[in-house]
Amino acid sequence: MDTPAVRSDATREGERAIVRDPLPTQGLLDFRVIELFFFAYREFTADADSILERYGFGRAHHRVLHFVNRDPGLTIAELLEILQITKQSLSRVLRQLIDEGFICQLPGDEDRRQRRLYPTQKGRALAVELSEAQVRRIDASLAKTTDEDMRPIAAFLKAMATDRASARDWFERKDITWKDPE
Template identity: 60%
Template structure:
């Protein structure tokens, strides 16, 4: 269906084109995470903490279940990470208004500062790549990346926040 719009069903993909795609993902991700990892290491945190901090910053008030759905790790893993972040004062929590079983998570001032510091690095890298590649390339980048993501999560990344929604939301 989308193929018809643009006539792309004829796109000829050589093995090498696909290999290049695989490698681009490997190298880009490797370099994209390297510097934040180093910074985190200095304060005794790791990439898992970064991810939690990032998404709590992105969706203030997010609860544990929603975060689990994004990160796709076990609650035990997340619990450890989240516990450390709360203990160290990067994340605050309080029960939900409508569903008091939930822990609604937010960044503290300190957490927000760390989040900015970490993602500033990544933003800079992305901004440089975007600028060097140009607006058309950026649009193409987005289309392809979105296509790489599992269909059910494309909406999530495209903008609509994982809003808690009056109780019992995350039950997809």
């Protein structure tokens, strides 16, 4: 039996054989949707990425700024749950945002061991600038759709976004719903 640890030369050669045909869409494996996501996400993040670059920040900084601004007083544990990242990953990004004056970390009122995160005015201004760039792109795209088009789009995005409890909890806490506009 061929195990990952002990592979035959023939297996290795077969794995390295050149494939010249494009990966086809087969059954549930529909690359059109994947590619739509890829290009839409690239465009959605492009404007914010150039703003972040001026500060030497990346997308992780953006996510932290976004959620701390949306829920001032968020604990580090809550932020870790929302972002689904490790403490080590958050630590570097958070340290940079704190050191450069975008976020402030304070002890909790009831539990002094708890660390609560708050945006500074500087952090709020950057979060708004980043969001405005993305909202412009969203608005431009939505202007090309009808209210009828939006129902399945919103339902699809909700189904994709609420797979994890942390996302469902966030939407519930922030009273984010997908009701039709009145």
